[in-house]
Amino acid sequence: MTFEPKIVGILCNWCSYTGADLAGTSRKKYAPNVRIVRVMCSGRVEPTFVIKAFERGADGVLICGCHIGDCHYQDGNKKTARRMPLLKKMLSQFGIEDERVRLEWVSASEGDRFAAIVNEMTEQVRKLGPFKSNGGAANG
Amino acid sequence: MAPKIGVYICHCGSNIAGIVDCSKVSDFARALPNVAVARDYKYMCSDPGQNLIKDDIKKLGLNRVVVASCSPRMHEPTFRRACQDAGLNQYLFEMANIREQCSWVHTDKEMATEKAKALVAAAVKRVALHEPLETKEVSMNANTLVIGGGVAGIQAALEIADSGHKVYLLEKDASIGGHMAMFDKTFPTLDCAACILTPKMTTVGQHRNIELLANSEITELSGYVGNFKAKIKKKARYIDMVKCTGCGRCSELCPTSIPNEFDCGLGKRKAIYIPSPYAVPNKAIIDAKNCRHLKGKAEGKADVCRLCQKGIPNRNQPGCEAEAIDFNQQDEIVEIEIGNIIVATGFQQFDPTKIYQLGYGRLNNVFTGLEFERLTNASGPTNGKVLLKDGSEPKAVAILHCIGSRDTNYHKYCSRVCCMYSLKFAHLLREKLPDTAVYQLYIDMRCAGSGYEEFYERLQEEGVNFIRGKAGEVTDLTETPEEKGKLVVMVEDTLVRRKRRLPVDMVILSCALEPRPDTEQLARILTLSRKADGFLLEKHPKLDPVATTTDGIYIVGACQSPKDIPDTVAQASAAAARVLALISKGKVEIEAAIAYIDEDKCAGCKICIDMCPYKAISFDEVKKVCRVNEALCKGCGTCVAACPAGAIKGRHFTTEEIMAEIEGVMA
């Protein structure tokens, strides 16, 4: 049986969640592996959300926000982008590969793109195989 | 009180139930902790569906509700209201999106059902942590800003102003009127565009409740519905608007002649000019780029020209007698407070020079649709005579449809008005030049609208030649004696399946309507979204076509998508009605899902202050803690994520609630 990864998608309400809805209204088919959690702005995403997802058995986390310059709250997404290096550092301490976490900008009109990203990421994580926690044993 | 949750799974006819096994999902939900009741029903948003929820709240004493159905962007308000009707705080509700983000995008029934279960589990876990929140009301500023002074903006402004409320009408150009003011006739009734528009323009100019801000642009917007603040840049006009009488003497004196934009460059204007014969405001403006005096001044030269001001005394020609010319005028920033905004910024015409083979800009007598409007217009550069560049009348004219529209290289969409305005051109040509042959080169004729198909039939009877085929090329390389001195349009006539060469004297390109180039910048200032084609995005394409995702901001006319005048005007009236409804209510609810700082935990590090895009957080110097201004906070949660002490709570999106949801989707 092929491995079906579980991916948590954390989407901002204004662009990305709307974009994901558009994929739905235009009946774009994509892999059922991503489960979406809505936040108002990608700037709300805390590194601990991502850690939590992996702790609970996620194999990947997809964070989506508005394109730079289009954030509904001016520049929350820039702050998210700036937090990414810190997040990646934390992830490496938990033994989580870089490719398991993605930050993407998806606008309200990019239903197609959202579907494509989900499919691509599902394939990528499928190749990596299931995530096995090292129990948070710091090595970095 | 322990959570007592009701879970409702919607079939949405077969929209959800066709892929997701709804009864399995409700069985699954029934077994989840804290769930008192779980049901599945055909249409949860229907009255009986909502009554299921209301009855259960009352009879079973539910204190939390989850509905798994469409996107919360669709029906969250509906179900929140149902909860409220049954006496439950609207924030004790959560939605799971199993349609747009599940049944509509997946094909594998089993996996879709599993996913729906996970989304329901997440909502159940989350809702258990929800807290009741109270929405606050603030007063609604009754002033409205309308951006764009074309027919859409004019209509919206007049309707609001007529009801007794103040409107600021912002226009980037020197006069209002927009594209419609350039047209000669309107289809299919052939009303004279100026005759129906100019009275409205004049009314705007004289209306007690309208403050016209011509030659101005919006540069900044802050606040929220009911209480916006906008910064407006009034660009220097170099004219004292109070003193100028619009007599036009200054233009007569001005020695600089340049192509007139209003005539699409086919006619001339001066560097100091009144934009059109029916300009509102009917005042002069100086084009600083071309004015000899202002150019000289910029280069440090003292006192060049100034003929408009000084006159030519030795020829007994006085300058501006009203003393209205002011070369020292500067751009000015003014701030206005408004409650609502209507965006009516229109479109721009596609630039056909991009399609080299059509010869526009290279070959004489290839015109755009707008240029032809000016050529047939009695107030245009030829006084309404359809003339070639050499001053003669064309013997044959080809009108080429779909230039830049329905073309994957440029715009995929249909511009909707071109078939009809092409027919109008054909009619005007047949009327003015009865001996001239007129060809329509079309892909499909799209004549949907009141009286439109009838107009098409009428044109077929007026002796216009219809050729089904898209023109491939316009060339002056002629092959036969009949073609000599003519433009040759190459087209494949797809009805007779034959390539044709059509020798004509004039070619009219029916160009696409496209988003204005400043749409992106405007969208940023107003925090609006755009569609893939670049036009502004409405809140809902069917059910809320004039609203946007930003409350209090509406979009009307061609800035939303290409449309004709009747549709544009209808939208403008619709938006005006929406604004008036809010004004008459007098109050707006402000977001309850905002940030809150726990003073006991706050270390006063001030990191959040820098994070906040709305300057909603301030520092209390006495207590040494930060505090959130509830009227300014919009609930983005950026500060919540950044607070190192975990002292900030993002109401309705608390860390615990989001964590619970993540745990839930993984369950």
Ligand code: FES
């Ligand atoms: S609202 Fe989408 S990233 Fe901020």
